[in-house]
Amino acid sequence: MLMKAVKKLNKGKGVEITTAAIPEPGPGEVLIRVKVAGICGTDLHIFKWDEWSQKRIKPPVIIGHEFVGEIVQVGFGVNHLRAGQRVSAEGHITCGRCKYCRNGQGHICQDVKLIGVDINGCFAEYICIPAVNVWPVHDDIPDKYAAIFDPLGNAMHAVMVEPVSMKNVLIIGAGSIGLFAIPIAKANGAGKIIVIDPNPMKRDIALKVGADLALDPEDSDLKDKVISVTGKNGPDRLLEMSGSSSALCVGLDLLGNGGSVSLLGIPPNNISINLAEKVIFKGITLHGITGRRMYETWYQCESFLLNHGNLIDPIITHCIDIEDIENGFRWMEANEAVKVLLKII
Ligand SMILES: [Zn+2]
Ligand SMILES: [Zn+2]
Structure with a gap:
């Protein structure tokens, strides 16, 4: 079974809207159908193929790391989540074994992998992610905010330190x-x-x-x-x-x-x-400041969005279909857009 996906296929400027196999959740993982995603400055770096992405990105990879979606399948051993739940997810997949993971500082894990950078990301109809990274979204938080927990969490971490x-x-x-x-x-x-x-x-x-x-x-x-x-x-x-x-x-x-x-x-x-x-x-x-504190920052963002979510509306300047992603990148490059949301389905 194939799904729509935005991939960095080649070394050079641009991205491709193409297809990929729908991933299958392994033990401890969940499969999520992505509804709304956010374009991040990191994605723009990858689009532009700047010095950082030339060193870090190994094409082909599905890009994107900010999203909200719905669980469609849970892998073996996942008992606390179920199909149909609306979720976002922490995009930093930590090793769980290093000194920093073990002392509650997963955001500075020595062996972290980033979705949409090191492994396949969320600019696709489906994404597979470890269940421990999944964040069930409160019913009162709309998709447009739930899709951007990740960058909101960067800001929260920077302020709250x-x-x-x-x-x-x-x-x-x-x-x-x-x-x-x-x-x-x-x-x-x-x-x-x-x-x-x-x-x-x-x-x-x-x-x-x-x-x-x-x-x-x-x-x-x-x-x-x-x-x-x-x-x-x-x-x-x-x-x-x-x-x-x-x-x-x-x-x-x-x-x-x-x-x-x-x-x-x-x-x-x-x-x-x-x-x-x-x-x-x-x-x-x-x-x-790197990433978000796991998962203290997420609880802080949830509380912020429940009580003050509407304050961020002027920052979300565009919401477009995934097919138009290239326009999103161009607007960001030209400084005409701030936060651009992608409708995946
Ligand atoms: Zn980001
Ligand atoms: Zn670690």
């Missing part, structure tokens, strides 16, 4: 994860939220979802404008979502003494920063 309550937060980079971080920080009782991004459409969405100030990094009064909102001590927390080295330097400059940084944006190259002046003497704490 240190308290934001009554603190001023600076977010650099207003892609979907940076934008999700705004209502999450607000829901956590943050003080002022300032966003820096070069794209006017994204700055506009940032304001719509609760930012107090959205600035262009080229603004010559950037520092004064941040100080006018946060007071002379500057922001207490920095969420670096852009991966830009100049942006990180600006953020560290603005950050107040004793502040903390969540580093989530992936810089393409080595970054040079004045550690002594910008980090050590200021008493700054740096946190590397």
Whole structure:
């Protein structure tokens, strides 16, 4: 039996809408019929066939890792899930045996495999995934939100690593994860939220979802404008979502003494920063943020979506059929779209 699937078939730009065999769930696995999926920046990297994907991706592979669907079959030994359940899933498949898996830090597993990157993903009619990765979706969370637990979880992890309550937060980079971080920080009782991004459409969405100030990094009064909102001590927390080295330097400059940084944006190259002046003497704490905490972040996202889900609506800019996926990539590439959802069935 064949299914529709979006594959990275060749080394080079683009993806193919093609067919693949419907996978069969092995012991401990479930087969899920995918309903809605989200296009991530990672998928765009793979589409563009940039340096990172050339090193990491081994075609052919079905791409995609953000989704909601319905269980159609459970494998041997899976007793806690059943056909018909609406589910999403953690896309990081951990080894379960390494030091970090065993001490509750599966997000930094030494032998992690990513769906849609290392193994077949969810831009297809069906996906097979270990039952331990499956997240049953609460009835009151609609598909459009359930499909994006994964990137929402990245934002949640970045915000929650240190308290934001009554603190001023600076977010650099207003892609979907940076934008999700705004209502999450607000829901956590943050003080002022300032966003820096070069794209006017994204700055506009940032304001719509609760930012107090959205600035262009080229603004010559950037520092004064941040100080006018946060007071002379500057922001207490920095969420670096852009991966830009100049942006990180600006953020560290603005950050107040004793502040903390969540580093989530992936810089393409080595970054040079004045550690002594910008980090050590200021008493700054740096946190590397990867994936989602399993499964604490998922419970936090569930609570957020149940209570504040509608706040993220302006971030979901497009919903298209899977056949039109190439348009989705083009819009993202041209900075005309933020979160693009794919209807699979
Ligand atoms: Zn993603
Ligand atoms: Zn592990």
